[in-house]
Amino acid sequence: MGMIRGLLGLLFGGDRNVVRDTVQVFRENAEAGSARAHEVQMTAMREFGAEFAVARQGWFDRFMDGINRLPRPALALGTLGLFVSAMVSPLWFAERMQGIALVPEPLWWLLGVIVSFYFGARHQVKAQQFQREIVQTMAHLPQVIENVSALRKLRHDGIGAADTDGDAALTVASLAPSGNAALEEWRRVA
Helix, strand or coil: CHHHHHHHHHHHCCCCCHHHHHHHHHCCCHHHHHHHHHHHHHHHHHHHHHHHHCCCCCHHHHHHHHHHCCHHHHHHHHHHHHHHHHHHCHHHHHHHHHHHCCCCHHHHHHHHHHHHHHCCCCCCCCCCCHHHHHHHHHHCHHHHHHHHHHHHHCCCCCCCCCCCCCCHHHHHHHHCCCCCHHHHHHHHHC
């Protein structure tokens, strides 16, 4: 019994805890870590608040503050505008999307990095084989041109929208006179 008491006294006696002290070498004390994190956050908030405590005096400061507030609403409203344009004019929207299909993938990566960096995220893009991506994108060019051409043929107000494409029966049917209610009524009145 005396040996166990001596061992426990060695480990936990004198207002110390050897086990706790040893574990804290390998694992952070959660309570102390939370207190440190709270202090870091409060210091950052004080610094942030001090930055905006200074009144913006010049027109340039006010102008730059306004410019800095534009990208988020512009991106949000632009995205909503794309949805609206897809519903209002699907052919116009489809033609623009065919153009976007030609944007090479490295540019999409670059746009993603710029937008992500602007909004606070930091991304590191792996090295891309730029020439390979351009060749792959350019391979889509004939299909995109064909798609745009087909989309333009679907327009009701385009040149050749009523073209019969050499169909003889359709050409004859389109040339045959048909009843015109307005013209018939005008003849009766006149």
